[in-house]
Amino acid sequence: MTGRSVPAVLPPSLRAGLGLVAALAALVVVVLGAMYAGHSRPGTVDRWFVDPTADSVRPPWRHVALATDFLGEPAGAAMLVVAAVTGCLLLRRPRAAVLVVVGVCMAVGTTSLIKSLVGRTIHGDGNLSYPSGHTAFLTALALMLALLATGRLGLGRTAGTLFVLAAALAAGAAMGWAQVALSAHYPTDVLGGWCTALAVIPATAWLVDRIADRIADRIADRPVDRPVDRVADAGRQERP
Template sequence: MTRSEIRDPLPVALDPRLRRALTIVALAATLVVITLGTLYFAGGTLGAFDNHAEPLAGPRPPWHDFAVLIDFCGEPIGSTILTAGAVAACLVAHRVRMAVLTVLGVGLSVAATALLKPLVGRTIHGVYLSFPSGHTAFATALALLLALLAIDVLRLGTRTAAIVLVAMVLPAGAAMGWTEVVVSAHYPTDTVGGFCTALAVVPATAWLMGRVRIPRR
């Protein structure tokens, strides 16, 4: 078998038209996470902005029930179910590499928040490590990956693809971020950090996967 006969048998994990835009987004998101993480590591605070966490905590029904439901989606059981559903959708659409990216993208986004929390050392209620929010990172990463799947399957144009990305990722991240604040699990900037962590990790993971070539006979 010659080198010319070696091909990647799986479709690419990331639409080439989106690579530049997502790279810029990933770099900007990384800068936000580093800036906020450094601020809190040094003992700083954003003061009034994060103080909004207290008035929002403890919403009345039905908003409380709605928040609890969204929060469950970021818990181990809920997130596993949703991730498995997304992987199944990728496989049904014959996007095997996207299925792998979904598992890695979601897993690494949450893992990154788990690694950053003890490094930054920010706590809420004086006990729980809070920056960045793992729940928000999960929701953002999953929405981003589902948007990429839809763009690939539907063969959307660049402009439409950008609209789909914004329409899926922002509401998902905002909804989970709002939930984490109202249930008093995180400060607002914790959720911003989680949102940006996912935006940094998923494109980076896709780029690394794009460097991998799988030979076949």
């Protein structure tokens, strides 16, 4: 048995569709980053929604926004990742567990890198805002769990792609609303974070599958040193 019998974290039927989505999302991230590089104020598109520097939400919705924001903070994010990894292991999907850890690191790391390159700020020069790391994190986690669910449910190309994108949209919209409502990010920062996750996770899932398959194939190709063989070899060596 080789690693090919292990379910892929990126179902083959979804690779083409999600690959196209990832390419378009990466393009959006680059375009928005170029548009708002070095800016410290909301753009025209941002003002269509809300003034991000104003306190735009009141209790009880403010409590909801704060609770949602907590899921993207280090403590809340760690709790979600541990829960997701534990669930993957209980379902005997070690590849999915690896993807959750690697995918989260890639999504958050990519947003941090882009922030330093773009240099867009909010509420002061020290608050880098583009893209939203909170939005990228929750979107990435929802996307990875949706890929796991798609594989287990055996969804086809169309249904699987729609399910994965719907999960990513729901998570991104929830966290994005919280970030804008709490004046932590501009709306275009949220869009950039959402697109960052869509660009990074499919590529990361494909890479995890490739590496896992190669490792499993190498292990399967190794000759098995059985006890019977060792006894036979010892007997041949004892003969005059």
